[in-house]
Structures are given as C-alpha cells and as structure tokens.
Amino acid sequence: MSRNDQKMSKNDEARVHRVGFLLIPGFALMSYASAVEPLRAANVLSGRTLYRWRHVAIRGSDIPASNGVRIPADATIGSAARFDSIVVCVGGNPAAFSHPPTLAYLRRATRYGIRLIGVSAGPFILAQAGLLQGYRCTIHWEHMPAFRETFPALPLSRSLFEIDRDRFTCAGGIAALDMMHAMIRIDHGARLASAVSDWFLQTEIRRGEAAQRLSPAERFGVHHPKLVDALSRMEKRIERPLAPAELARLAGLSLRQLERLFVRHLGTTIHRRYLLVRLEQARVLLRQSTMAIGEVALATGFATPMHFARCYRRQFGLAPREERVAR
Template sequence: MAKSDQKIPLGDITRPRRIGFLLIPGFALMSYASAVEPLRAANVLAGKNLYRWRHIAIRGSDIAASNGVRIQADASINNAGRLDAIVVCAGGNPQAFDHTPTLTFLRKAARHGVQLGGVSAGPYLLAQAGLLEGYRCTVHWEHIPAFTETFPFLHLSRSLFEIDRDRFTCAGGIAALDMMHAIIRIDHGAALASAVSDWFLQTEVRRGEVAQRLSPTERFGVHHPKLVQALLRMEGEIETPLSPRELAKFAGVSLRQLERLFARHLGTTIHRQYQRTRLEHARVLLRQTTKSIREIALATGFALPTQFSKSYRRHFGLAPAHERRVTSVRSQLQDDRAS
C-alpha cells in the first residue's frame, strides 16, 4: 500500500482544481466515493492540495444516498461558488427527475466553461439538460434502455467511462476509480495516477472502452461459443426478434443443434429464453420511462399490448400497469426519505 508520507514530485500548481459534487437525492454512494476518494489520495500523495471539492445540494442542507447515508452539503445550486468542474452523482430512476432549477444550474455552468461530468445515473441528467449533444458519453447499463429510448441521437457507448473534451461520464460503481485515474493522469501525469491506484490496491486499471457487463459466459455460466453467440444476438435484437432458425444460422449451427444447446446448458427452449430477455428489457422501460404500455410492447417485439401484458404477468407475477404503479410508489417513498 502506498504510504501517506510518499510524495510524488510535481511541477508548480498555481491553485487547486475546484470540483463540485452535485449530489442528487438517492445518489449511489459507491459511485460517489469512487470518484471523490482518488482526489483525496492525490492530495496526500502529492503533499499539496491539487484538488478541492464541495458538496452541492439541490435543496436542503444535507443529501441522502440510496442507502440512507447522509452527506452534509457545503453549498446549494443557488450559491455553489466558482468551480472548475461539476460531477453529477445520481441513482435510482433518473427519468423521473424533474427539477428545472438544477438543469438551469448545469446549463449556466456549461456556458461559463465549467467541465461537466456524471457518474452512474448522472449522465442522464446531463442529457436532460441538453449538455451531451455532440459528445461521446456513457451511463450505467441499467439505464441504457431508457437512455436510448429518450435520447436516441446521442453518441452513447457501453463503455466504463468516456472523457470527451470538457465532458466526462462514467457508468458508476467502482468504474469511477478507473475514470479518476485517467483524469488525474491528464491533470498531473502518470506517476501520480499510478500511485493513487496503488493506494487503493487497484492492481489493474481498466481503460474506458472496457465493457460494463459480464459476458454471457459469466452471466449465464455457459461456455459453448455457439450458444454465447446466440445469446448475444438475442440481446441485440429486442424490437424485431429473430426466428429460432435465423438465430441458428447466425450461430453457424442447425436449428436442432441450437435447440439441444439451450436445453442442455440452460434448461429451457430458444423461445422461452428469448421471451425472458425481451420481458426483462420491458421491465426496465416500465420502471425508467414514461412510455405507454403499447409503446413498450412494440419496443420489445410484441405485436399486441394484450399479448405483452399476458406474457409479462405470467413471467413476473403482475401486470405491466401494476408494475408501473408499484415503481411509482417506491420512487415516492425514496424521495420522501431523501428529503
């Protein structure tokens, strides 16, 4: 482990970089900690304050994370002060976020040349404010279906993080450690960035373009390459599902061979697995968008809403409309706890 008395030689630093962490109620604590702690470590290892940060609330004097931990705010969006960068930390259901003053605050910061970043669901809010147009960006995989439906023309990747000029976005979780390594490297060089990663026992620093999710081999516990190919194709063809014969042709096996692979390795049929994949995608859209049930049915390959509702109820035990009501109640309870 790096020692606190180890100093990394740096050139003259005229002043610390001022960073504001805009904490949205219900923000993901892991993502926030993975973003702020590397800055503290950089200061300790450099023996000087390279970074200063403050916590900004959209309302009130403290902000509750998704797990109930509260962070005391240093400022609000009305008196945030001069900043060089703002990191938006959010979680939960960002599509439901509706606070015009916050979006106005972010737009004003952008006009003044402040660098803007987001972790976990934070990029969703930047997109809502219209601040990711023309930029590469990423967001947590859980929010990708809603993001692509709501902002179809943005350049969204499925990577761990993206740094594009004065925007930086991160999928969240511990991927923020990887992004901060890259930012510290840009700001102060490879030696300090490596020392910070070493401090946190980060023996492998991942590059931004690394995929967010485990591969189908790891997620499903299957190793047959033809079956993995078919599963990946299923996930990529949600709105217009392929026939089992088309999937088999894509995987380079006969239909009978593919049916045997699904039965042997997953204990199910091609049809059931494909429908499960589509219904899980539909569940995300129900929870994170305001699209109608009819629109979601079409977006997940169901020709009729009645067919979709019947399949959804059979799989999840409740109707799509009920799912949406339950999600709305849970979101309101979370907002009440956070306020």
C-alpha cells in the first residue's frame, strides 16, 4: 500500500462514527433493530463505512432482549471503548432500574462530547442520570405518566422523537427509523438519508413532532366530533377530572345529549368511561413507577387510597398492591 493510500485509509477511519449500543437487559428488540439497521444501510448504500457499532453490557457477556433473544456483548461499561454516540435501549419498567455504575458511565460520556440517544424507555435512564435537564425530550407513551411524576421539571413532549443539540430521544418501536433518518441527514445529508428510508420501504418519513398514538377517533372507532372532543379531554385531565356537566359544556352539548352519545357509541356512561380512563392510567403507574399507592391514587383523581383500591379491584379483579407484586 502506498503512502497516499495509507493516508487516505487513516482519513477514512477518522471519519467513521463510532456508536455504542448500551443494551439494558429486557430491552425492546424492535426499537434496537429500528435504530441499528439504518446505520448498516447507510454503509451499504454509500459504499463506505460511515458507522461502526458495538454492543455494550452493564455486566456479563451477552444481553437478553424482552423476547429472550440474546445479543453478544462487545464491551462493558467498565471497558475503555471510545464512542461518538451512545444509544441507550431500554424496555420493561425503567423506573425499577437501579444501577449507579451505568448512570456514572453515561455522565462520564458527556465530558467527551458524546452524543447521547435514548430509545423507547432509554430517556428514563438518561433522566435518572441527570442528563436531560434543559433539553427537550420524549419517551414511549406507556412510560409518560411515570416519567412526568418522577421528573416533573423536564420538558416532556408527546412527539415521536426530539433532537436537542447532542441529546436525541425517541419513543421507540419503528419511530427509531424516523429518528435515524434525521440523524443520518444531519451527519451525511438528505440524499443518503432518503436512500436509507427508501430501502426500508419507508414511503412516509415522519417528522419528530408527529403524534405517537392514534387519535381517539381511530382508537375507539368513533367519529362524532363532540364525543371525540370529550374523550380527548378525559385523557388530558386525569389528576383533576372534569365533572360530566363541565365536559358537556366544553363540548357544546347538554349533559343529557353527551350521555346519549356515550351510550350510543361506546355502550357506557360518561362516569364509567372516565373512571376506566383513570384506572388504566393508575395501572400504568403501578407497573411503570415506584410511586406509593397513595400517590398513584392522588395522581389519578381519587380522593382516598381506600376508594381507589375499591374501584381498582372492581375493575381489574385485584388490589393495587397485588398488581404491583404481580408485575
């Protein structure tokens, strides 16, 4: 190899973006695949090695995903591996994660200007490490209630992904494809990013601010605008529920008219539907947070833990305490 070839090879190597996938046991395989495959595609389509990645474990030699698939670890958080970006992939109940060495590892990364990327429940771990203060962020909708209760000062959005300087956060699932499109566009331009998306049959590239969930109309199969308005308000007012009469007033209907809509389209009353919305939120908090049961009761609009426990057992067949033990 000539000196010029050697120089070119070294320059190419210097341009390679090194990515560490920090996989927390129980990570979501779909989210991981949606984040790593676009990097492989960028290499193939460009004809150059633009990205290299390694799998980082918090301990042990391989890391189990939520479905049991195991990924061999290339490094651990105690090794001296150097990265330009670290992607934190987490699933399950991130509020129960407690591993100070991992948080310290992520804090150290910020001293070297490493880009930090949280996928699915990954933003929860970044927040635990104190690395999202002053940054816009998002997280999978299932983890939002627990995230808001645990980190009330952080500016959480309901978007698919957020890019704020050197912090990338993503709701997970296939939304990671959209975020990686944005990352490749930042690193290597729109043409390559579009080619990668086209390769994955991604005919619509969603912007970060796109909604994570289907609208109430699509989720519940109802299309009456007044009913959709009331359902949307219910989901937004959990801690301090609106009275049925107030819901009707805001929807521009009488209470009797709104009750008829609920019975006709949903087969239930306003009160029962609203109670179910609050109890489903409570179940998420019990499963995805370490909040005390009394705190969960208050966060979902119940005046007393006793009333909350009674309603919860009636709906789900077990007490809140039993729910937490069974998770």
